Amino acid sequence: MAQTLTNQAREAVALANEEARSLGHEYVGTEHILLALTRDSSGTASKTLAALGISPENVRAEIEKLVRRGSNPVTIRTLPLTPRAMRAIDDATLEAAVFNEKCAGPEHLLLGLLNEGEGVACHVLINLGVTPAELRKEVFRVRLALMKIVERAVRPLPAGTPTKRKMREELLAHLSAIYQEELARLGDSSAAIRSAASRFGDPAALSTELQASLPAHEQLSYLAERLFAWRAPESIVYYALRQSLNTLCILITVFVVLFAGVWLRFGWFDNIWTFIRTLAAIAVITPPAQFVLTIATIKMRDSLWGVFGSRKSLAQTIWYDSLIALIFAVSLMAFAYAVRGSVDLENEPLKFAIIAGLVASVLFPLLVRLTGTNSIRDTQWALLDIEAAS
């Protein structure tokens, strides 16, 4: 755990331990971490909380209302974390990972607490008149403002997503660093954003300069992505539909050429009907299977990380995984049926279909786990509303 937290976040957890002891509690719960974050010395979490009127004093008072103060002095030095507090810390690293930050800071810890809706910390906040959603928005306010400045320069570029991702991350790292400098100098976050933006330069002018620095092959990646990748802000269903139509067109074109080639070479040979049936089966079965697979894969990603309106849920993730396995097995069986004209359930195809389904149910989650944080980040950038005033 300790390796995945920044120094400030580790300080906050240590402070939570002290707060719990001073309240006479023999455990560190989400409420103690919240209390520690209101006093976080780096200011990243405490300033956000203070902006919504949450102070160490009123959090402590609220905790004492909800949880009775222990009567005996606590003798244990390092108190155990409650399961919720542990999950909140784990979630903090996940929140950080989504933004390509390997270590979770106090602000990620705060987001982690907000994910534990039933935790005492959330009850304290609600009793103080702040909903978790409001607090989440406040945590992201500065970050979003800086991201929008970067996105105005990067989005218009005719370049592939990996190149844009590199630029977005690097430019955001720079802009965040100068924001921190300006914040230390000016003390006010809105003034610091304005000042950092002016040091950074006009996004439109930067965009023109960046475009001139792009090599020619970026144009090709851009066009390929326009055809085959998700286009913000289209819906998942529309995207999946577009994908399967693309596949259908490609398959038909390839098969017509293939068939013409075979026919010209061999003429009307004996097994030509089997050949035609095989090609037709592939063309009919693949697009609908791909439609469901595309949706299931994206929904699996969303429920694995709990993003884009999906609740974070292992059960949901497993459900989508089973759906993927099922689609693979059913498509293969359908294919076997189409080619042979009949299907014997005790025969080879069934075994093969089950194995393929099982392999898919392992490979897909693995793929989603590997590509998830990048694709979530790309999507978050692409969905930013850069027209609205920041």
Added chain:
Amino acid sequence: MEPISGDKLRGHLELLILATLERGEAHGLEILRRLEVGGCGLLKLKEGSLYPALYRLEAAGHVAASWEREQHGRRGARGRIYRLTSKGQRVLERGRADWQTFVITLGGILATPA
């Protein structure tokens, strides 16, 4: 003295970046800092403009970049570290020689009032 702004720097920025990297690898913010110190604060550059120049240098193979290693307790998004390649070193030396010739030639004409 008037500060030297973006327009006048155009065309020279890449060579200046190579020169700052001769002192060792650095990320964007550090390159700007070295430019500012080296130019006695007279170089006025919009900080974002550094990156198109860096990307051009990277595409040409004059600099190489790698993502910043994660450090304990570091916060914020990751930046990239740039370093001079041997090709970049040669370009810098040639650029320097060209610049010397330019300054000596024009200096000879401009420096002496009639």
